[in-house]
Structure formats: structure tokens, C-alpha cells
Amino acid sequence: MIRYSLGRLLGLLGSVLIISLILFLAVRWLPGTPWNEGEIPLQGPAKENMMKKYGLDQPIHVQYAKYLWNLLHLDLGNSFIYKTDTVWQTIARGWPATAKIGAFTLLIAFSIGIPVGIIAALRQNSLLDYTVTFLATTGITVPNFAVAVWLVMFVSVKMDLLPTQGWGTWQHIVLPVVAYSLAPTSLIARFTRVSMLEAMRSDYIRTARAKGLAEPVVIMRHVFKNALIPIITLVGPLIPNLMTGSIFIENTFGVPGIGRHFVTSIFDRDYPVIMGIFMLVAVLFGLTYFISDILYTWADPRVRLTDRKT
């Protein structure tokens, strides 16, 4: 187990390293410079000075080595655009809003998705089951920005209940969370349902019933616990996804989150911020995949983690 974990973490480190190299080269490929030269092109010496100030005049391998060295000290550098900010501060400005929406979304997705999935599975092929399946499929499919537009149209404009855009009070959180949680809730409901049905058909459930266990015990202790296993694999990647936020949702509702910073950083050619957000997301994703694999062995002792076999 420990050997396996170490191997995985080392592999993650390798991946992050490769990602950082590819990105570093790609970021410098982006046409244009961070100094908004579209409107006022910088003259020769001025540009040289700027390049020098930000270390962009050095050969690219030196720049990359420096970046890695700083990365090793968890230093992501300074933003080129918000000149008084470190990249960490830029991320820290966006993250709370994103995380707030992500956390509520996660909460809703689980607390609604799992029970709905269970109920649908218990009433398989009933009208309720069909309704849930249909709604869940719809919820997964319809793009969240389309849902967002409908919410704005009906809840904000027609009924005038909640603000269309902005950030600060609790009213601003409701619509983004509703629009954003529709897909993950549906996904979890559908997955729970299928997973429950699969578990219900297995031999050990027949055994549990045969030995006379009460139905609630069979469902919760035997079926649900086993149905949980595949859900873990689904949820793992879902968490960083939600916590990094939906750029569309943030854009629609004017949420000052990390997604918006990412988009502006691309438009602004703010190299360190682009890199910083990418690296953070890569590490976050890698770690959650790793953790969900570990959790998997805990939930299903039959699975042994040995060598990497995707």
C-alpha cells in the first residue's frame, strides 16, 4: 500500500512536471505580449526594459529552470497585469467565490442525487422511476449555461425574485448553484440508480433476504454499501471539477471566481497566472484521482492496488 502510494505520487509529480514544461512552452507561443500592444505598441528600448524587468529576455530554458526552482518553493511568481499581486493572491481572490458555489453544488448534488437514485431503483419500472430517469437524462444533457439563461429569464426577470448578476449577498448564490448543480445531481442520481439495481440483482442480496433480514437492513447495509463502490469512482473526478468552477456559470452570473480570472489571464497574456491556475488544477485533479483509488480499496477489499493498470 505505502509502496503503491509512493509510486503513484511520484508518477503524479512526473505528470505535473511534463505538463508544466508543455504549458511553459505553449504559453510563450501565444501571439502578443502581456502589455496590451494592440493599442499602443511599445517602442524598442521601452520594450527591452519591460522584457528585462520580467525576465522574458533570457533564453527560454533559463526561464523555465527559474520557474521550476520557484515552483519548488511553492512560489508561482507575480501577476504581470495586477502588478502588486502574487499569483497566489490572484488565485486567493477568485477561489472563495468559486469554492462557495462548488461546495453548495456538491452538497445539493449528493443530498438530492443519492436519495432520488435509491428511490428510483427501489421502484424500478414505475412511473416515478421513468420520470426520474427522464429528468436525470435531461439534466445531464442540457448545457448549464442554457439552464442559467432560463433561470435568469423566469426567476430574475419575469418573477423578479432574485438578482440577475453580481456577488455579495446570499441571493446572488442561489441561481448559480441551481444552474450548476443540475448536471451533477442528475449524474449522481442516474449512477446511484444503476449501481443500486446492479447490486440488488446479485447473489449476496438473495442470501441476505433468504436468511430473513428486514428489508431496510438489506437495502441500506447490503445493497447501498455495495452500490456505493462505483459511485466513488464517479465522484472522485467530480470534486475538483466542481471546485475549479464552471467558467460559463461564473460568466453568466458575474461571479468573480477563478474561472473568470483564467479567461481574463488568457486574454491578457498574463503568463504566470495562466501557468499558476493550470498547475494548481493539475495537482488537484491528480490528487483526487489518487485519493478516490485509495478509497476504492477501502470500500471494496477485493480490489488490491498493485502496479498501475488503468
Next chain:
Amino acid sequence: MTSLKEAEERGQKRRKANFMWRFKRNKLAVIGFCVVVVCLFIAAFANFLAPTSYDVGNLTEARQPPSWGHIFGTDAVGRDYLSRIIYATRTSIIVALGVQVITLSIGISLGTLGGYLGGWVDQVVVRIIEIATGIPALLIAMFIMGLLGHSMWNVIFALGISGWVVETRITRGQFLAFKEREFVIAAQAIGANRFRVAFRHIFPNIIPILAVLLAFQVPAVIFNEAGLSFLGLGIDEPVPSLGKMISTSLGYVRTYWHMGLFPSLMIAIITMGFTFVGDGLRDALDPTMNR
């Protein structure tokens, strides 16, 4: 020999009939199929179906609500909204199919290499998959769009280059599973070369799964294309895109409801159609899975 061939043909026919029967029994799948056919029809014949071209504007008729002259109204520069939506559907479909060509080519080649050859080749493929999983595809696509500039072909390229992970993983997994099967070993035993075994014997068995995947990936790509355009990183004017129409409409949401409603409904209908077909295909191919 002929009797054997006949038996095989009969078997194939029966499997096909079985498949059709199961697919047809699923009402949603049939509805989805009809929606998909209609969408493809709209995309193919956009220039005949649309009342006007997508880039003809009349400023005196700007921002009109739906009327008999313009069934879906007009946009901010007076272009017929119905025509715009018809052409935007074409954009969505072209992008979705174009991206599939790229992702499937990359996915099938990498997956086949890794899954069938195994050994160090597979190690490399697994590594590549792992690295590509590390970053959300959409972020990469956004980045590439920043690099290349905004056009439909660039969108196809960006989404294709960033979106092949699932295809690769599934192809690889299937090859791993089929490699050990008797008919493959038999084919190898009678001396068929690797290429022939991989593409004549194993690959046809994978096609159904890839078809299901395709049906699910198309709406995902349509979503992402609309998303890129929604953020202003997608297709430039005057070519219409549903995502761009939705994002533009947000500025007018208090006064002109039709500008947001129609494109968002359209994109919902398209993506749902494909997903229902995907569900139906999967269930019809694999009756043991319960919906």
C-alpha cells in the same frame, strides 16, 4: 461451406433484428433518433431552409420580437433570428462531426497501439493518457483558441486535440479484453499478421462501443463549442453559433426574451436528441445493462 456461410448470415440477420427491436422498444431513443435526423437535415440544407442568409441585417428591423415576418424575431443588428439559428445548428453539427473525426483518429490509433501491442508502447500510452487526464480538456481548448485565433476550423482543431482521452481509453481497454479471446488466438495461430488481426478480427467488435461513445460525445462537443463561443473564445461573427447567441442575449435579457430563449432551446433539443440515441444504442447493444 455454403451452409456455414448461410448460418452465419442468418445469425447476423437475427442479431440485427434483435438490435432493431430493442432499440425501437425504447421510445425516448426513437424520439431522439428523429430529432437527430431533423437536425442533420437542417444542417445539410440550411441554405434552402433559412428564409434569409445568416449575415443579412436590416437595422431598421433590429431587435424585433417574434412576428409573422420574422418567426423568431430579429437580433441586435436586424438579422432574421430563425435563419441565424438554422445556420448555427449547421455550425454545431459540423463542429461536432469534425471533432469526432480528430478524436476518433487519435483515440483509435493510440488505443490500438497501447492495447494491442502492450509492453513499453502501452506504458507510454498509459502515461500519455495520465498526463492528458491531468487537465480539464476545456481549459486546453480555451488555451489553443487563444493561440490560434477564432474560426470554426480552429474550434474543431482545439476541441479535437484536447478531447481524445475517452476514445483512447476505451479503445485500449477493448483491445486488452479482446486480445485474449479464442478467435484472436486462432487468427494468430493460422498466421495472420498483427495488422490483420488488429483491424480485421478485433476492431469490428469494438465498433458498436465506439458508436455509443460517438452518440454521447457529439452532445458533449456541441456543449463545448457553444461554451467556447459563449466566452468569446469560439467562432467569430458573422458565422452564427448557438453559444454566442446565448451569451449575447444575456445583455438584452430584461427586454428581449426571444433572443435568449430560442437558441438555448435549440441547443437543449440537439444535445438531448443525441443523448437519447446514445442511451438507446447502449441498451440495445447490451441488454444486460438495465437502462
